[in-house]
Amino acid sequence: MPEASQATRNADIPRNLKPYFLCLLRKGPAWDITQGHEDLMLLHLAFFRRQIEAGKMVLAGPVLDESDDLRGICILRAENREAAQIAASEDPAVKTGHLIAEVRAAFLPSLDAVRVEY
Numbered sequence: 001m002p003e004a005s006q007a008t009r010n011a012d013i014p015r016n017l018k019p020y021f022l023c024l025l026r027k028g029p030a031w032d033i034t035q036g037h038e039d040l041m042l043l044h045l046a047f048f049r050r051q052i053e054a055g056k057m058v059l060a061g062p063v064l065d066e067s068d069d070l071r072g073i074c075i076l077r078a079e080n081r082e083a084a085q086i087a088a089s090e091d092p093a094v095k096t097g098h099l100i101a102e103v104r105a106a107f108l109p110s111l112d113a114v115r116v117e118y
Contacts, residue, residue, distance in 0.1 A: 016110045020058065021084035023103050025072035030097035043092040044099075048074070049118045056087060058111045060118070071099060081105055 030037075051057035051074075060074035078084035081103060088094060088101035 014109060017107050018110045018112075020106050020108050020111065021076040021078055021081060021103050022106045023074045023076055023084070023088045023101050024070060025074070025091075025093075026100045026102060027069040027071055028094070028097045028100045031099075033098070037096060037098070040093055040096060040098060045118075047091050047093075051076075051087070052116055052118045058114055059116045075106070075108075075111065076103070 048057065048060040052060065056077055058075040058077065060072065062072045063070045074088070076084045076087055078087060085101065085103045088103055091099065091101065093099040094101045
């Protein structure tokens with residue numbers, strides 16, 4: 001097979017990549033504690049809505065596969081990993097220990113055109 005030309009190889013490289021932060025929301029130590037936290041789900045969802053409307057979060061949602069402790073994901077816009085971790089830690093479900101926010105840097109095609117109504 002002939003070697004591909006430089007132009008052909010460059011055409012295969014993804015364009016318009018941008019840094020984002022993937023937040024994996026895992027079961028925390030207080031996952032099963034419901035007493036005194038009856039409104040937690042409403043607070044958790046309201047947090048997501050505010051973050052999405054403010055443009056700090058691109059999207060968020062639950063993971064339906066219950067094969068491990070992963071319960072949800074979100075994609076954050078932030079200056080750096082520390083800022084993304086701080087933002088994720090403001091989730092009421094993370095603050096109470098029901099969830100643990102695991103933040104990882106990601107390089108994805110631009111999500112600027114993505115509009116989520118939460």
